[in-house]
Amino acid sequence: MDDFLDVDGLKASFRDVLSVEASVDTVLAHFDHARGMARPLWDTIVGLGWTALSVPEAHGGLGLGIDALVALYEEAGRAVAPVPLLSTMLAADAIARGASETQQANWLPMIVAGAVVAIDPPAPLQPPTLTIAPTVDGWHLSGTTRMLDAADADRLLHLAVAPDGSLRRVLLSPEQVEGLPLWDHGHTLSDIVYRDRPISAEAVFGTNGKVEEALAIHASLALAAEAVGGSQALLPLTIDYLKTRQQFGKPIGSFQALKHRVADHQTRLEGDRLLLASAAALAAADDRLAPSEASAAKALACANYAELARDAIQLHGGIGFTAEQACHLFLKRARLIELLFGDRSLHLARAASALDLEIAA
């Protein structure tokens, strides 16, 4: 399938749409008054079939691989799009990898049609905080979990530990989930508490280390792509400003104290971009270095994005400190995703595990 896929063409079409539907002005306006997802943008994305990209063809999707998704995440990151794309597509991936045929047939077309799903992080990136115990005719779910996008979600896909230590994924309809506002106004955070909540057997499927690892790679690549995309938008924006803003009778971009920092950001971005490409290729090939490379890309790209976004406001000066200018969108997104689905420490540890692997080779 992927042999025939023109990823660059796909990426260009994502960008074309998002540059209009999630233009800087649109996203700034969203940040100005809203919290959580931008429903009209989500409807557009669903209408264009983007939520079907990676869903298996048997369940109404296009069955495209991780490279198509990475292109989408990158463009969504470029726009700082306020949509629960990663949550939903990661949940679809979890369902496609672990759920029964019947469950997939029930759930995946719903996602293709636009259902928003929030998801507990893949086990390798965060140990599950929920427990699940069998009952006569189903399960009881207990514990507290902190989820991104749950307040906007039509379904929640939890991760829970069974008494025997095995892992289960649980798909539920949420009940009155309160969303805590985040500085990134495109997302919300929710603390969800269960006390022996009865769950039907049909809502539960088994997962395992292999499946969860695949989801961890997916999440890591997604956030690395979002960081690379965001950086690729923010850096040219900043460079343009340095070329036009005049002080002391010349463009401030002529000052080495500023231009050298921009050169460093661009140099690091070149590395992030190529590391992401390698990580996506290793994941597509199911290479044994894929988990390490994906985490290396996540750790490096997200850290560089956060540093670029921090510096971009400084390089813009006073105008960058205003809410009407776009810099803060990137800063808030960058600081969120640096922590999301495993922080830098966790991903560095995962990345460096390859050192032992490579030595053994």
Add this chain to the structure above:
Amino acid sequence: MTDLLAAARDLDAFRAALREWLPGAIPADWKGRIHREGEHGYLAVQREWYAAQTAAGLATAHWPKGWGGADLSLAAQVVLYEEMARADAPNTDLFTISLYHMPATLFAYGTADQRERYLEGARSGGDIWCQGFSEPGAGSDLASLRTRAERRGDVYVVNGQKIWSSYGIFADYCLLLARTDPGAARKHDGISYFILDMKSPGLTIKPIRQITGEAEFAEVFFDDVEIPAANLIGAENDGWRIAQSTLTAERGLLIFENSERLVHAIQRDAVRHRELLRRDPARREAFAAFYPRVRAMKHMVGELLAQIDRDPHGGGEIATYIKLYWATLLQDYTGFTAQLDGLGGQIETEPLRCGGLTPEDATYAFLKSYSWTIAGGSNEIMRNVIAERLLGLPR
């Protein structure tokens, strides 16, 4: 010994042949010899290793066929450098200019006589070449160089001073930039490119001791030194353009060799410092943070090679980023790992000179890293180039 090159048509066979050949061909106990015998040992190891590679046809395999080379494909050269790094072979940096910059210049701009004489001298005679570019008053601003070459009959008479000529005290020949037209409107337009015999009368060559204890660099003083007019490369006053086009020659492979050595070094360091990194989470994380950068570096170099493979003159943009990325990464990495050995790492060792990144000599590698952050365009110059030429920021 043509077996090795015959195998190069099939990359897997080439790799296998190299793995068989390398252990016996690398000068035995080369690190020990250099540690014990210093510069003398270093020179002996360099010459033996170069001779072994020349005998196998490997040293000049990247040259075109018919000019002493084998037209070795870029992919095969990559395999060659991968295996060199894997086998922890010494690099032949004494011959870098002989193998890359001199031939690249002569292939493109040399006369038939120049090519015949100097290519063969480097290939089979082991001639060592250096560069005479920088001057005390012309470093980052190289085009302001003032060493003067005046045409008098069949010779140019040269007066002035050069500095930072790598291996200048060992060199047989020098690629020299000198000013032939002081009145040119643009300072770049009055410079010519010469082949200088380092045994010419009137030359004084003085070693410069570096912070590493080595004297890799030399100062070269010119007192009415005569260079035959036949040794002019290209046209008079066209030297700047020629130097620009050949300075970047083979940058891809040279940087690839270095980045491969870093890939191996971080693996060896992970083993070497395993106990410390296991019990010290702060240093474990700081060490781990280098790994994504090393991987990114590797892929940037891979991209450069892919671009050069498509177009031999391509890759200029990514090569510029790589220079800055590599220099910064190398200095950060060696600066960090050198401290992992505790006070033991402060014990002064005899410089290995050609070992690339040797974990046992981490402080030496750190001190040596300035040769990347300063030479060939300092980090600050690279940032100017990136900002102004690649990103379009005003000067």
